[in-house]
Amino acid sequence: MSGKAVKINFKKKLNRDDGWAWLMLAPNVIGFLMFMLVPMAATFVLSFMQYDMLTPARFVGSDNYKTLIHDPIVWEVTWNTIVYTILTVPIGLCLSLLLAVALDNIRHFKRFFRGAYFLPSITSMVVVAIVWQWIYNPEYGIFNWVLSWFGIPAQKWLTSSATSLLSLAIVGIWKKLGYDMIIFLGGLQGISTSYYEAAQLDGASKVQIFLRITVPLLRPTIMFAFIMAMISSFQVFDQVSLMTKGGPGRSSSVLVHYLYQNAFQYFKMGYACAIAYLLFAIVLILTAINMRQEKRMREIY
Known part of the structure; x- marks a missing residue:
């Protein structure tokens, strides 16, 4: 009889704990449903519609996806996005890793340097764009001033099709x-x-310690940072819109910028939703490939 009572009390306590758990999770669950799941479902439905936000939506089947496949601008901005990703992700992660190792080994002012290097990531992109537009200014910008020391002529960083995407990548x-x-x-x-102590006793150099110990043990962290950086680079929009507006021509336009133009400038909301799902498919495939590669590497090592 006592065992049965204990079992009932435990069940009541479990149900009560479950209720509190769901209550604590409710804001995140509701937020996910309202701002993630429902918009994703609405975007998928709209990708099969012709909708200009002024007249009722009209079902057009797969016409938006057929137009997307034969749209040369889509493939041009997709290529620009891939180039931007190639420029920013490997270089950015290598520099961040070297910087992290350097800061991890210093003894003084560690918190100051961490805050100083982290500050740009939380600074408004509007402020960043204004500062970097001044740096890139072809007449009195810092970059051209430095180039003048070496006798290199001034460059039109943001207004030249040869350098506009590279300039945005440096900012990113x-x-x-x-x-x-x-x-x-x-x-x-x-x-x-x-x-590290065992490696130093064996006479390993700092480079050997970094390559043989730090990098292998950081592999899960590196993979996480790589996937997050890749997703972020494919979603780049703010510096493109603020600094070049995709120009000159389409030389610095990316997928999200072209999506924005179709949705809010050309009022082709259905077509913009189809572009959004193209972007989703690319990111999903690349993430799956990277995770599969990471799983294989774990099995090898």
Whole structure:
């Protein structure tokens, strides 16, 4: 009889704990449903519609996707997005990792340097755009001033099709450097110092310690940072819109910028939703490939 009473009381306590758990989770669950799941479902439905936000939506089947496949601008901006990703992700992660290792080894002013490097990642993109437009100014910008020391003529960084995308990539690397640095610093804190002490006793150099110990043990952190950086780079929009508006021509336009133009400038909401799902498919495939590769590497090592 007592055992049965204990079982009933335990069940009541479990139900009460479950209720509190759901109550605590409710804001996040509601937010996910309202601002993620429902908009994703609405976007998918609208991708099969012709909708200009002024007249009722009209079902057109797969016409938006057929137009997308034969639209040369879509593939041009997709290529620009891929180039931007190639420029920003590997370079940005390498610099962030080296910076994290350097900051992890310094003894003085560690908090100051962490805050200083992290500050750009939380600074408004509007402020960042204004500062970097001044830096890139072809007449009195800092970049051209430095180039003049070496006798190199002034460049039109943001208004030349040859350098506009590269200029945006430099801004992207600089702004995200501190965020990835913090991620790597967290990973470095989880590596036991005994590995480094054993390597030093064996006479390993700092480069060997970094390549043979730090990088392998940070592999899960590196993969996480890589996937997040890749997703972020494919979603780049703000600096493109603020600094170049996709120009000159389409030389610095990216997928999200073209999506925005179709949705809110050309009022082709259905077509914009189809572009959104193209972007979703690309990011999903690349993320799946990276996660599969990481799983294979774990099995090997």
